[in-house]
Amino acid sequence: xxxxxxxxxxxxxxxxxxxxxxxxxxxxxxxxxxxxxxxxxxxxxxxxxxxxxxxxxxxxxxxxxxxxxxxxxxxxxxxxxxxxxxxxxxxxxxxxxxxxxxxxxxxxxxxxxxxxxxxxxxxxxxxxxxxxxxxxxxxxxxxxxxxxxxxxxx
Numbered sequence: 001x002x003x004x005x006x007x008x009x010x011x012x013x014x015x016x017x018x019x020x021x022x023x024x025x026x027x028x029x030x031x032x033x034x035x036x037x038x039x040x041x042x043x044x045x046x047x048x049x050x051x052x053x054x055x056x057x058x059x060x061x062x063x064x065x066x067x068x069x070x071x072x073x074x075x076x077x078x079x080x081x082x083x084x085x086x087x088x089x090x091x092x093x094x095x096x097x098x099x100x101x102x103x104x105x106x107x108x109x110x111x112x113x114x115x116x117x118x119x120x121x122x123x124x125x126x127x128x129x130x131x132x133x134x135x136x137x138x139x140x141x142x143x144x145x146x147x148x149x150x151x152x153x154x
Contacts, residue, residue, distance in 0.1 A: 006033040010045060017061050018077050019109050025074035061115065065151045068117040068125045079107035081117045082131070082138065082147055089120040092127045098147040103138045110135030116147055127151060 010033065011023035027047055034044040045052045045067075052067040063071070071077040084092060088102035098118055110116055112134050118127040129149040131138075138146040 006042075007031065009042070013055070013059070013061060014071075015076075017115065018071070018080050021076035022071060022074045025071045025077060027070060062150070063115060063117070063128050065125060065128050068128050072117070072125050077117075079109035080115065081107045081119050081125075082110060082135070083119045083121060083123070084126075086121050089126055092118050092120075092149055095127070095149055095151075097145045097149055098127075098129075100133070100138050100141040100144050100146045103146055106135030106138050108135070110138070118147060118149060 014023045030048045032046040036043050042055045050066050051064045054062045083105040084102045116131045117125050127149045128151050129147045132145050
């Protein structure tokens, strides 16, 4: 027996991982929830035939770039963002990692190991990945990988 409907469960997960209020940017219609046949665990969320997010076995949400673009209108979600210089943006679009020296700005909610969206200087999402350092350290260090990019825009 499920106590919560699919949408409510997913909005709670989004708000928990990305900050309260993030789920306000979630599309009202067109979401499809795919469950594992063996464990009945939520595995993927699709929106109009495109992957919105994948739910990892530990319950963490791994957004696709498409999903990050849809959530980019949420102020709470943008606290999970890293802005890179235009010099680095072209490399991020190719799927390369983000190095500390190219970070221009970070959100307050960027944590080591957390999901982040990578923005160009114009504020447009160009990639998503996992932070390797807390946001405050990213701006201070001048060497090393700050974000391991998982998915990027070509």
